[in-house]
Each structure stands twice: as C-alpha cells, then as structure tokens.
Amino acid sequence: MLKGKTILLGVTGGIAAYKAVELLRLYVKAGAEVFVVMTKSAREFVTPLTFQTLSGNPVHTELFNLYQEQEIGHISLADRADLVVVAPATANIIGKVAGGLADDLLSTTLLATKSPVFFVPAMNVNMYENPLYQANQKKLEGFGYYFLEPATGYLACGWEGKGKLPEPQTIFEESLRLLSPRDLNGETVLVTAGPTREELDPVRYLSNYSSGKMGYAIARIARQRGARVILVSGPTALAVPCGVEMVQVASARQMRDAVMARLAEATVVIKAAAVADYRPTKRAEHKIKKGQEAELELILEKNPDILAELGQCKTTQLLVGFAAETTELVENARKKLETKNLDLIVANDVSRSDAGFDVDTNAVRLLYRDGSSEELPLLSKDEVARQLLDRIAKLRHPSA
Ligand code: PMT
Numbered sequence: 001m002l003k004g005k006t007i008l009l010g011v012t013g014g015i016a017a018y019k020a021v022e023l024l025r026l027y028v029k030a031g032a033e034v035f036v037v038m039t040k041s042a043r044e045f046v047t048p049l050t051f052q053t054l055s056g057n058p059v060h061t062e063l064f065n066l067y068q069e070q071e072i073g074h075i076s077l078a079d080r081a082d083l084v085v086v087a088p089a090t091a092n093i094i095g096k097v098a099g100g101l102a103d104d105l106l107s108t109t110l111l112a113t114k115s116p117v118f119f120v121p122a123m124n125v126n127m128y129e130n131p132l133y134q135a136n137q138k139k140l141e142g143f144g145y146y147f148l149e150p151a152t153g154y155l156a157c158g159w160e161g162k163g164k165l166p167e168p169q170t171i172f173e174e175s176l177r178l179l180s181p182r183d184l185n186g187e188t189v190l191v192t193a194g195p196t197r198e199e200l201d202p203v204r205y206l207s208n209y210s211s212g213k214m215g216y217a218i219a220r221i222a223r224q225r226g227a228r229v230i231l232v233s234g235p236t237a238l239a240v241p242c243g244v245e246m247v248q249v250a251s252a253r254q255m256r257d258a259v260m261a262r263l264a265e266a267t268v269v270i271k272a273a274a275v276a277d278y279r280p281t282k283r284a285e286h287k288i289k290k291g292q293e294a295e296l297e298l299i300l301e302k303n304p305d306i307l308a309e310l311g312q313c314k315t316t317q318l319l320v321g322f323a324a325e326t327t328e329l330v331e332n333a334r335k336k337l338e339t340k341n342l343d344l345i346v347a348n349d350v351s352r353s354d355a356g357f358d359v360d361t362n363a364v365r366l367l368y369r370d371g372s373s374e375e376l377p378l379l380s381k382d383e384v385a386r387q388l389l390d391r392i393a394k395l396r397h398p399s400a
Contacts (some may be wrong), residue, residue: 010109363376
C-alpha cells in the first residue's frame with residue numbers, strides 16, 4: 001500500500017505520544033520507510049529506542065548533532081519525505097511553524113520541507129479552543145498544511161472535550177488519502193455493502209454471509225482518491241470508514257429506498273451488497289412458537305431488484321454491479337451485465353474458499369459493456385477495490 005513511500009513522523013511532547021508508536025507500526029506494516037524526529041519533550045513520554053526498533057531507522061532528535069547530520073541531515077530528511085506527519089502535534093509546534101520559527105530539529109525540518117505536512121493536534125480542550133491556537137491553525141491551513149480534527153472525549157488533563165489524538169487507524173487512513181492519486185476528485189460514488197436481513201419474526205431473520213469487507217474497501221479507497229462517498233450498508237461488524245457518508249439499512253426494501261433517494265447525487269454507483277432476492281411474505285408479530293409439526297413451511301416473495309431498477313433509471317451515472325456465482329461465472333455475469341444495463345460487472349467466483357463472502361481476499365473477473373473482460377489474480381479486497389477504481393476512473397475520463 002505504501003511501498004516506495006517515505007514518511008517523516010514528527011513526535012512532539014504530549015501524553016498521546018505513545019499512540020505514535022502504533023501509528024508508526026501501521027506505516028511500516030503498509031510498506032513505508034519511516035524516519036522519526038522527536039522533540040525534547042516527546043522524549044519525556046516515549047524513548048527514541050522504541051521508535052528506532054520499530055522503524056528500523058535511527059531516530060533523530062538533535063539539530064546540532066555531528067553524527068546525525070553526517071548520516072542524514074535535517075535538510076535531507078525534509079527533502080526525501082513524501083509526507084511529513086506530526087502526531088501528536090502540540091500547540092507549541094503549531095505555534096512555532098505558524099510564526100516561522102525554527103529552533104530545534106523538528107521545527108527546522110518543517111520549515112525546510114517542500115513535502116505535504118499533516119498535523120494531528122492533541123492538547124487540552126481550552127488550549128485547542130483558544131483563539132490564538134485557532135488563528136495559528138487557520139493560518140497554516142491557508143498555506144496548504146493539512147490538519148485532522150482532534151477527537152472528543154476524556155482528556156489526560158482531567159477535562160472532557162475536543163483535544164484527544166484520533167485513533168492511529170484514523171490518522172493512518174487520512175495519511176493514505178493524502179498520499180493517493182486524486183483521480184476521483186469531483187465524483188460522488190454511491191457504494192452498497194454487506195448483507196440484507198429479512199425478518200421472519202421479532203427475533204429471527206433470513207440473511208447471508210456477506211461481511212461488508214468488499215464494499216467497505218471500495219468506499220474507503222474511493223474516498224482516499226478524492227471522491228465524495230455515500231455508503232449504504234446492511235448490518236456489519238465493520239467500523240465506518242473515515243470521511244464517508246454512512247447510511248445504515250437492514251432489509252432489501254430499505255436498501256432500495258436509500259439508494260434510489262441518493263441516485264441523483266451520484267456519478268458512479270457500485271453495488272457490492274449481497275441483497276436477499278426473497279423475503280418472508282409475512283413477518284410474524286410475535287416470536288414463532290415451536291409446534292407439534294415436524295416441518296415449518298415458509299412462503300417467500302420477491303424483493304425489488306435494486307440493480308435492475310438502477311439500470312432502468314440511470315442517466316449519466318456509471319453503473320457497476322457484482323455477480324456472486326458458484327457455476328458458469330462468466331456466462332451468468334454477462335447475462336446480468338446485459339439484462340440490468342450495467343457498464344461493468346465484477347464476476348465473483350464465490351465457490352472458492354479464499355474468495356467472496358467473509359474472507360479478506362477475492363478472485364474476480366471484470367466484464368465490460370463492449371464484450372471485453374480481464375481476470376484479476378487472487379488479491380486482497382483492498383487491492384481488488386484499488387484495481388476496480390482504476391478501471392472506473394479510466395471509464396469516467398478515458399483521455400486522462
Ligand atoms: O461482503 P463480503 O464478505 O466482503 O463479500 C463480498 C461479496 C461476495 C458479497 C461481493 O464481492 C459480491 O459478490 N457482491 C454481490 C453479491 C450478490 O448479491 O450477487 P448477485 O449475483 O446475487 O447479485 C447481482 C447484483 O445485483 C449485485 O450487484 C447485487 O448487489 C444486486 N442485487 C441483487 C439482488 C437484488 N434484489 N437487488 C440487487 O441490487
């Protein structure tokens with residue numbers, strides 16, 4: 001994900017400095033090379049050795065250190081980063097940069113770099129709300145520095161309010177966004193994900209094994225690439241991806257209404273949800289009791305086919321469907337592409353144990369309107385999402 005990228009992680013002195021360790025781990029796991037610069041006060045909270053061990057690179061602390069300067073000086077550090085992240089960022093470092101001050105290694109590096117700089121502030125709520133701090137942040141935003149809003153909650157200083165460092169995963173995802181191509185800028189991508197639930201009675205329902213992983217990966221990566229993303233999701237155990245507009249639904253009919261209500265806003269619709277084709281004709285008002293009979297008959301009726309309806313009423317939207325098949329993958333998927341009036345269909349071989357429902361990998365073949373197709377190898381769902389969005393960006397802007 002971050003292979004070939006260099007991140008300079010600045011850590012300043014706050015109780016949240018320990019969370020920067022987890023953030024570093026996420027960057028390294030994603031393949032980035034990370035160099036860490038710590039301020040003097042950051043070293044009061046976490047030792048450089050921790051960051052050094054996890055990054056595999058020496059940690060830089062001193063502006064005037066002959067050994068460190070010789071090895072990789074501050075200008076070189078500033079030059080080689082694809083992204084400079086300061087997490088946690090205190091009011092002090094933000095104030096210094098806003099004032100153009102450079103009196104230690106981190107502030108000097110920040111002043112010298114031409115790379116994008118991403119501040120993740122964490123401080124006492126009163127400091128955060130202080131107009132002096134707010135003016136500094138506003139000034140830096142005006143110069144193109146990026147900021148992530150602090151989380152709200154119980155702060156280490158005893159106060160409650162805005163000022164907590166957001167979770168490392170959130171900072172990581174925002175970093176990915178800053179490092180991603182913006183080829184979906186200006187697009188509104190409507191994604192459906194997860195299963196639907198069709199109630200039998202107040203305590204039982206019909207559903208399927210969809211975990212939502214495929215659709216959520218598409219939503220997350222579309223947003224990283226600059227799109228506005230609306231995610232209509234059936235019930236899943238997944239966290240809401242950062243920055244997407246979430247619409248939670250349960251049944252196929254609720255999903256249909258949520259999608260149709262937002263169709264006019266969308267430029268691209270991607271239907272990764274596993275929608276129940278049928279629902280019980282009648283939902284029992286009370287829990288169905290066990291009787292004397294050996295069998296219980298359920299009568300089902302057809303649900304709306306959301307994708308087919310979208311195919312009929314789409315105007316300029318690019319419409320992408322999925323086809324979950326266990327036999328005759330290509331033939332069945334192509335039939336759906338044509339009968340549902342799609343621009344592209346992702347044929348998903350769900351007979352494999354390493355693809356499809358509730359696993360982290362997927363094996364798909366992309367079928368296009370002009371009759372062409374391409375098979376992707378077994379990939380992580382994130383990578384399938386990335387490659388699918390590459391093709392969608394090309395279909396939206398063929399000359400780009
Ligand atoms: O969620 P995961 O665990 O990550 O699993 C991913 C997935 C297997 C669910 C996903 O990759 C996938 O294949 N989604 C489509 C599942 C499906 O319902 O396929 P289908 O062939 O039954 O439906 C074809 C298309 O019509 C789908 O885009 C579906 O969203 C849509 N549909 C189906 C029925 C219906 N009533 N309305 C619909 O809109």
